[in-house]
Amino acid sequence: MKKAVIEVENSQLLNALEQLSPTEIKKLMDTPFLKRLFKKPDLEDVAAKTRRVIRKEGFTPKIVEEAVEWARKQE
Numbered sequence: 001m002k003k004a005v006i007e008v009e010n011s012q013l014l015n016a017l018e019q020l021s022p023t024e025i026k027k028l029m030d031t032p033f034l035k036r037l038f039k040k041p042d043l044e045d046v047a048a049k050t051r052r053v054i055r056k057e058g059f060t061p062k063i064v065e066e067a068v069e070w071a072r073k074q075e
Helices: 010-018 022-034 043-057 061-073
Strands: none
Touching: none
């Protein structure tokens, strides 16, 4: 049996979320990850895509190093 789907507009969703406490919102956001609906990307896939972009764009090692430093500083 298929589950019913309810479509809501962004404003309706925001109105519903405003009624929840921060703890309830956190639980809601954590649910897909706990159910493993989302998973971390595979390191090998990310590395392969990164290598392709670096080769395609012709980035120098210095630019790549700066990009890695910048990414590590992000949260």
